[in-house]
Amino acid sequence: MSSVPPDAPPVDPPPAVQPYAVLGIASLASFMVFLDTQVLFVAFDDMRASFPEVSFAAMSWTLSAYTIALAALLVPAGRMADRFGRKRTFLAGLVAFTLASLLCAVATTPALLVLFRVLQAVGAAALVPASLAIVLSVFPTSKVPAAVAIWGAIAALAAAIGPTIGGLLVDGWGWRAVFLVNLPVGALALVLAARAVPESREVARTRFPDPVGILLLTGALSLLALGIVQSDQWEWVSARTIGALVAGLVVLAVFVVRTLRHPHPALDLTLFGARSFRWANIATAAFTIGFTAMFFAQVIFLTEVWGYSIVKTGVAMMPGPVVVMVLAPYFGRLAGRVGQRTLLVPGGLVYAASGVWLISQVEVTPHYASQMLPGALLAGLGVALVIPHLTSAAVQGLPADQLAAGSAVNQATRQLGATFGVALTVALLGSVTPATVLDAFHEVWWMLVVCGVLTSAAALALPRAARAPAPAPTLEPAVAPIGEAA
Numbered sequence: 001m002s003s004v005p006p007d008a009p010p011v012d013p014p015p016a017v018q019p020y021a022v023l024g025i026a027s028l029a030s031f032m033v034f035l036d037t038q039v040l041f042v043a044f045d046d047m048r049a050s051f052p053e054v055s056f057a058a059m060s061w062t063l064s065a066y067t068i069a070l071a072a073l074l075v076p077a078g079r080m081a082d083r084f085g086r087k088r089t090f091l092a093g094l095v096a097f098t099l100a101s102l103l104c105a106v107a108t109t110p111a112l113l114v115l116f117r118v119l120q121a122v123g124a125a126a127l128v129p130a131s132l133a134i135v136l137s138v139f140p141t142s143k144v145p146a147a148v149a150i151w152g153a154i155a156a157l158a159a160a161i162g163p164t165i166g167g168l169l170v171d172g173w174g175w176r177a178v179f180l181v182n183l184p185v186g187a188l189a190l191v192l193a194a195r196a197v198p199e200s201r202e203v204a205r206t207r208f209p210d211p212v213g214i215l216l217l218t219g220a221l222s223l224l225a226l227g228i229v230q231s232d233q234w235e236w237v238s239a240r241t242i243g244a245l246v247a248g249l250v251v252l253a254v255f256v257v258r259t260l261r262h263p264h265p266a267l268d269l270t271l272f273g274a275r276s277f278r279w280a281n282i283a284t285a286a287f288t289i290g291f292t293a294m295f296f297a298q299v300i301f302l303t304e305v306w307g308y309s310i311v312k313t314g315v316a317m318m319p320g321p322v323v324v325m326v327l328a329p330y331f332g333r334l335a336g337r338v339g340q341r342t343l344l345v346p347g348g349l350v351y352a353a354s355g356v357w358l359i360s361q362v363e364v365t366p367h368y369a370s371q372m373l374p375g376a377l378l379a380g381l382g383v384a385l386v387i388p389h390l391t392s393a394a395v396q397g398l399p400a401d402q403l404a405a406g407s408a409v410n411q412a413t414r415q416l417g418a419t420f421g422v423a424l425t426v427a428l429l430g431s432v433t434p435a436t437v438l439d440a441f442h443e444v445w446w447m448l449v450v451c452g453v454l455t456s457a458a459a460l461a462l463p464r465a466a467r468a469p470a471p472a473p474t475l476e477p478a479v480a481p482i483g484e485a486a
Helices: 019-052 059-085 087-105 112-140 141-173 180-195 211-229 239-263 269-273 275-305 312-317 319-338 341-361 368-395 400-427 438-460
Strands: none
Touching: 019 059, 019 087, 019 112, 019 141, 019 275, 019 312, 059 087, 059 112, 059 141, 059 211, 059 400, 087 180, 087 269, 087 341, 112 141, 141 180, 141 312, 141 319, 141 400, 180 400, 211 239, 239 269, 269 275, 275 312, 275 341, 275 368, 275 400, 275 438, 341 368, 341 438, 368 438, 400 438
């Protein structure tokens, strides 16, 4: 017998979940994160001008601190979303990222800006895996590939328009505007998510990743990045540089030993026993180092060597990301038929060729159409052949119950590569003169060549006949986020 009184008002049923509305909300939040990543490269020179007493190397920590924190937190944040609720984690990430953006915009010292950038990374680490997990939780299996492709396409759009938007914001209102623009977007996404996104979580609870391991990984990356970034000022053979690098390697070794012994490690290093996973992650690290160095150095070259305005720089940087956005969906489908190795090997070489072009053609006198544009288009083709397939290549040989862990480790590897890409660029460009500027950029572009060749060499070790695996909740979107490195 019902316990509801006969005169009780009718109770409205819970609103039906609208999958595409949820997809739009999740994509909006991801768009904000990926856009922020791109525009900060464009805003970097203006940030340096606001703190003229601070060295180029010290200011680079506004970039490196973010990638270090993100690399260390991606895996535990993904676990937190599964355990405590994907919606709850998504909302917490939105609040953290939006508030941290406000704090970045009002920061009065570089130290505060670096601190607030770390807080932004905490929010981004919660947002990105939770947003994709939410999308996957509301779509039937048959529609998952299309949903993930849309989610990835939004990220690619952010990368394509990021430099131009960043240039306009900085030119009109200064670097603080690139953080303030996140406030209305974050607030809108928060209101919509609270109303429309359903909650979901794992059925069987698992232990949280090792917090000591997270701290060890963060410390190791920070020390290694410090040694590389400061090498120009301290000199490579100085006691401080060698001390920082040795200390970083020691802490990293402690992290590896603890991780291999811990039942719930911060990063599951046993996954590297799988051939595909091992070599795909080596390719990921190599390629991301080169990609981040290219993007960062391009902004500096266009603004400081060619004297482009920040808006003109943003427009000049668009062709490469547009090539990726157009070609990546096609190459994603092609990889399903011919395997990732078939695309990754030539992709790395094409990317290396873009570095060779820049070295041989670019001069201090600006000729964009004949010098920079062909190199940018070559680089875009290389990125389209490589980035969309790295995660799927990494996880293709893993058991189904290890796909989530494998994808998370691969994303963390990307952030490690981004950290060292920034650090190496700073070390190479830290103190240049008009007489040495082109030689310094040649060193950066040679790094692109080396990274592209290493990517192809690592891809050669992948299984020859492997096909892209069926879509899984944590696999790479069909159109990969571009510039995810910063």
